[in-house]
Amino acid sequence: MxxxxxxxxxxxxxxxxxxxxxxxxxxxxxxxxxxxxxxxxxxxxxxxxxxxAIVETPDEHIQVNKQISGYEKEGMWSHAAELADTHSEKVGDHDMKMRALDDYKKAGYDAGTLEKHAKSTKD
Ligand SMILES: [Zn+2]
Structure with a gap:
C-alpha cells in the first residue's frame, strides 16, 4: 500500500x-x-x-520505538534487542537492525554469533 x-x-x-x-x-x-x-x-x-508503505502505520512504528527506548533506559537490553530485531525484520528497517545488534551486544551476546545467526535465519 x-x-x-x-x-x-x-x-x-x-x-x-x-x-x-x-x-x-x-x-x-x-x-x-x-x-x-x-x-x-x-x-x-x-x-x-x-x-x-511499511506494513504497519507510522504510529505503530513510533510506539515500538518508544518501547525499545524504554527497555534501553531500564537496561533491559535483551528485551530491547528482541523487539528491535523482530520489528526491523518486519518493516525492513536497517537502522533498527543495527540498533538490535547493538542492544544484543549490551545484553552480553557475542557479536560473531549474532552475525552467523542473522545469516542463517535470513534464508
Ligand atoms: Zn485535523
Whole structure:
C-alpha cells in the first residue's frame, strides 16, 4: 500500500494530526482525502508520487520505538534487542537492525554469533 502525504489548506485551523504535513496509507483505488480524518479541516495531497508503505502505520512504528527506548533506559537490553530485531525484520528497517545488534551486544551476546545467526535465519 502506498503512503500519501497531505497538508492542511488553512494551517491556522488544524488539529494535532494535520498541523503541518501528515502521511496516510491508502489503497491505490481509494479516493484521495479532502479533509482531515480527525478534525475535518480541508486538506490537499502534497505529492503525486507515492512510496512503498511499511506494513504497519507510522504510529505503530513510533510506539515500538518508544518501547525499545524504554527497555534501553531500564537496561533491559535483551528485551530491547528482541523487539528491535523482530520489528526491523518486519518493516525492513536497517537502522533498527543495527540498533538490535547493538542492544544484543549490551545484553552480553557475542557479536560473531549474532552475525552467523542473522545469516542463517535470513534464508
Ligand atoms: Zn485535523
Amino acid at each position: 502506498p503512503i500519501y502525504e497531505y497538508e492542511p489548506l488553512e494551517p491556522c485551523k488544524t488539529c494535532e494530526k494535520c498541523a503541518g504535513r501528515f502521511e496516510i496509507i491508502q489503497g491505490i483505488e481509494e479516493e484521495p482525502l479532502s479533509s482531515c480524518p480527525q478534525c475535518g479541516q480541508q486538506v490537499r495531497k502534497v505529492i503525486s508520487w507515492c512510496r512503498a
